[in-house]
Amino acid sequence: MVENYKCVIDYDLCMTPKRSTTKGGQRDASQPSTTTSRRRFLLSSGVAGTAAALGGCLGGITGSDDGTLTVGYVLPFSGTYSLLGESIVNGFELFLDQNDGQIAGREVETVQSDTEADTDRGVSVTRQMLVDEGADVLVGPVSSAVAIAMMQTVENEASAIWLNANAGDYRVVKEGCLKYHFRTSFNDWQTSAPLAPWVYDNVADNVVLAYADYAFGQNSKNFFAEAFEEAGGEVVGEVGVPLGSDDYSPYLGEIEDSGADAVFSFFAGSDAVNYVSQFSDFGLDDKMTQTGSGFLLSEDTLPAQGEAALGKYSILHYTPTKQNDRNQEFVENYMSEHDSRPNVYAVQGYDSAQAFNAAVDDVDGTDPDDLADSLSGMEIDSPRGSFQFHPETNDPIQDMDIRQVVESDGEVPVENEVVETLERPELPTWGCSL
Amino acid sequence: MREIVAMFDPRRTSVGDSQILTSRGRLAVFGLIVLLGVLGPVVAIVEPYWLYILVQVLVFALLALSLDFVFGYAGLLSFGHAAMFGAGGYSAALLITEVTPNALVVLPVAMLTGVAVAAVIGWFSVRSRGIYFAMLTLAFAQMFYVAAFADLPATLLGVESITGGDNGIYGIALYELIGIDLSDRINYYFLTLLLVALSLAFLVRLANSPFGRVLQGIRENEERVAFIGYDVRRYKVVGFAISGGFAGLAGGLYVPFQSLAHPQFLHWTVSGELVVMLLLGGMGTLWGPMLGAASVIILEEMLGGIAAWEVILGGIFVVVVIFAPRGLAGVLISLKEDPRNALTNAKNAIENYVRKVRGKS
């Protein structure tokens, strides 16, 4: 058992440098890193040869009774979503670096395999992490479709807790309601509904809804519409746009023709870039106020959106410019390791590490049932502001920021400024009662 | 336009000849299946996760086999096999969640779904040839994809959900098979191995049947086959439908295993990957594409944790296609026939490459 420590600490002995350390280039290679990435090809050298080839490095295979914790990233590392995957890893590993590479005083081994943001691969990677790597905790995924597809496997194996560091689809709670599933991120109700009464009070009493036409976009749109009508507003139209569209001209026409004073939008990633830029290109900024879920105007899209984003409102649980000590410290630490400001995904990764740390510390072990009991209702001191895991759904009860895009004198000419913080809006439980 | 038809002629590169699989070849394949059968329990104890990989390898080998039958033996390059794979998968998902998880009911239905979908696509497509045929099959498969993604069936029938839209159908239970616990992964592995072995045996038999000979004739000289009295179109449609049945079976095996039926299964990238498996393995040999499928799955698995794995995987494709013209099957055959000259052959291949790049072919 003890000999396993050696190779985990001396990472050059077992592994070649991993992606996230080489890319930013900030991490000093000579510094004993705690993060190792076990590559599949090292294991493939044959069933019999594996143990010999890797020596004591296979500590994690049957779980972690040797004390080493195994963290399995179920994240995309290629294609468009790789930015999100890497940010989550960066956040998680920032915590590790701040704690001598340890979680609750134990050594940590991280394992990653690219989900490609593909549901099918997601299931396979989940299985790999749970069965092959003996992960004590799953971190991820990015895509809600992957999260939904993972539920069955996580439930069947019942061998690790699952810290969902992004995927916000409410159905993971409604239909999964898994004991082991804890969201360190958000759910799609939070990034839409609480904005509705605010828009009604401060912007307009009528809106048109624009959304990427897939489950997540539809959920967000529905939650907003429901809350907006409840607040007394009127939804005058809705425009669904196929996911991954390049040209929004026909839809912008419909949005304009609706005659609404404001628009609530759900788009993310490159869709958000196209939508927001073209919204501005077509001169719609002069005609209506743009509001949306925070992914519409986030750190990963603002550089490309540039001035087109100015003045637009959105709601999210984290804003890097937020003025509180906890956040300022976090931003500083993050920027000393990476060139860029932390984004919401990095915070979700960081908080996953915090939550895992607290739980392992609390139960002094890795039994998933014990960890789940410990995490339930736990309060986490996050850069976003403190949040609590809902005792019944394990979703985060957290503050939500209403932000507006303003000019900035930083490298990116625009940034989000918090206009108002909604204190812990009460979450629906969708019949889940853990 | 030059020889659009001839350019898709697999004969130019196929390794085999009149008899599909020599008796020694059969022995080797049989041996491999027995080996896999013995290997299963060993793997289950030593490295249980690899059992999952093996199941995945077997499923995609079956899919590649189904494509090779219709392309390698009938000259029909399908770029839409994802349609049959996905259709089989979705029908299995719906049956398991709504009706019964009995494998003896669901798997045959998945297969029949594949046959039906392939028959429809084939009926419309076989009049076109070569790349036009490929693009027609692609078009139909993409239409299936869009329909599943937008849950068109539900819209048309006015119900809430059938295909589950972009989330697909999830949480699908594993099969039940009288008295056998298929949630035990070794049993699922054996079931898959058995079905793949039976499929291979059947397709080899079919390739050597009077029907199979006509298909081969069509591949070699479609016009002449018509002028000696065969209904070429009907043979093609039937051949395509049979192939679709096995693609549907592969879908039916895969979906409960992944607990998921997803529109991605119908996407052209699946068909594209399948063609890559075929070319990588060596088409027209039936076993080559299965090898290609195994290589792609295992490569992806191995490279999944590596930075820039796409660059490596893409690079492997490029190197194989330039230096191993007949795919992995070709490499194995030449190694077997001429093991001593392997080094010389490799050297020749490189010299040949340099010469061609310099334009002195």
Place this chain on the structure above:
Amino acid sequence: MNRTKPETPDSETTDETLLRTDDVTKKFGQLTAINDVSMSIPEGEITSIIGPNGAGKTTLFNLFTGKYEPTSGQIRFRDERIDGMAPHDIVDKGVVRSFQITNFFDDLTTRENVRLATQAQYSGFGASDFLRHYTSLDGAVDDAEAVLERVHLLDVADRQASNLSYGQRRHLEIGIALAAGPDLLLMDEPTAGMSPEETLDTVELIEEIASDTTLVLIEHDMDIVMDISEFIVVMNEGELIARGDPAEIRTDDRVQRAYLGGE
């Protein structure tokens, strides 16, 4: 299959029309390849179609065998319309062609080439056609042997077709057509490119085949045409310009002008 197989040679007794065209025209876009051709092929005889290159002879074959559909007009075989039928259905009726350019299965053996053609009469889409081994279809195998013997290819039956000599390839071409069991065999330049010796051999074969099969030849070698034909059709620029027995054709003015005189 329910095809009537070639049976008793009774060519002398009947002078019936086997195949007939009525006002057949075939256009490719602006180009008229066949213009208003009406003709009849008598049963039991050797008919030759002659004419300069581009006269439309091969197009006529393609029309007879269903490769093309006439733009207008009708084609009848045994008084049944066959224009618009699929090639394989026309073969089923008993009209089979051989090709000017050898057109078979190069990768297969000579025997297998022929066997594939004979197999058409024994197999369809029954369960056994999918499950039995192809060599166990005895009827097809026996028929193939008979055809191979008839076209003198038994010695090279196991050789890969692409390795045959030119003359042998031409014979195999005819053999495959024969194997499909024709009542009417259309032969497109069976002697083209042959040495005098091979030509002689082939002419013998043609005459032997003619003993039980109605033949239509496209042929350039006038000596052969005049020697073996009982009936001749002359085409020029898509039109039928003359028909008759060899003696009549030899003396026809239009033929002289359009064709023979030109040489």
Place this chain on the structure above:
Amino acid sequence: MVDATTLIRATLLGLQLGMTLALVAAGLTLIFGMLDVINFAHGALYMLGAYFGVTVATELGSFWLALVIAPLLVAVVGGAIEILSLRPLYGRNPLYHILLTFGIAIMTQGLVVEIWGAQSLRIQVPDALSGTLTYGSLSYPVYWMFVLAVSTVLIGAIWLAISRSDIGIIIRASAHDTEMVDALGFDVSRVFTGVVVFGAALAGVAGVLLGASRSVNPGMGFGVIIQAFVIVVIGGLGSFRGAVFSALLIGLVTAYGALIAPSLTDLFMFALMAVVLIIKPSGLFGATEAA
């Protein structure tokens, strides 16, 4: 529900989509017609055009320089691909080009993420072209009109070149018969390299043009390639005018489809292709066997 303004705007978008897609499809169809190569990497070349454009525009601060330099860089990449990987494969079953170019496309996508990162980028629209044109109730971005104009002029110029000049004669000749090019006294291998270089440059131009109106991201290469194939096949493989015609057709179908049933626009596109191929098995302008 659909008024004149909407219709005009959709038409403008359809034309713009059509013309830019024609830039991508033109190279694809010429490469197929002359080299018999099914070039899956063509989308990657389009993507590289956009990324090179981003870098040049950022480093040199000029959109105009980007519009010139980026396509040239893509042309160099195209030439390298032809010489190093396509050339050794001529004469083999062209199917292998699928595996080859598929591999190149995957590699390029991976490299782009390594070099530029995965986040969406965008080329800055030059001030001269920013702003919105307004005519009555119709407003349309100046830059989009610029894209439409530039791509139309380019396609028109190529059309003229192909139908009038010597180069055009070679291109048309070799689309039918490579030996003919040989007979005319041209070095076939240089002609082949030239075609790929030219096709790559066109794709690069499309990449830069659209990189300023759309987001530039690693998925854009695979996003465009299937659409381009559909266009090339509908038009008839190897036919330039077929490609232009069907690019416009697909552009308009996509634009109008978005007005009718957005989630089904792809379905319309594939259904259109299926119908065309069922009626005309070799595409609209493809050579038929019979003639």
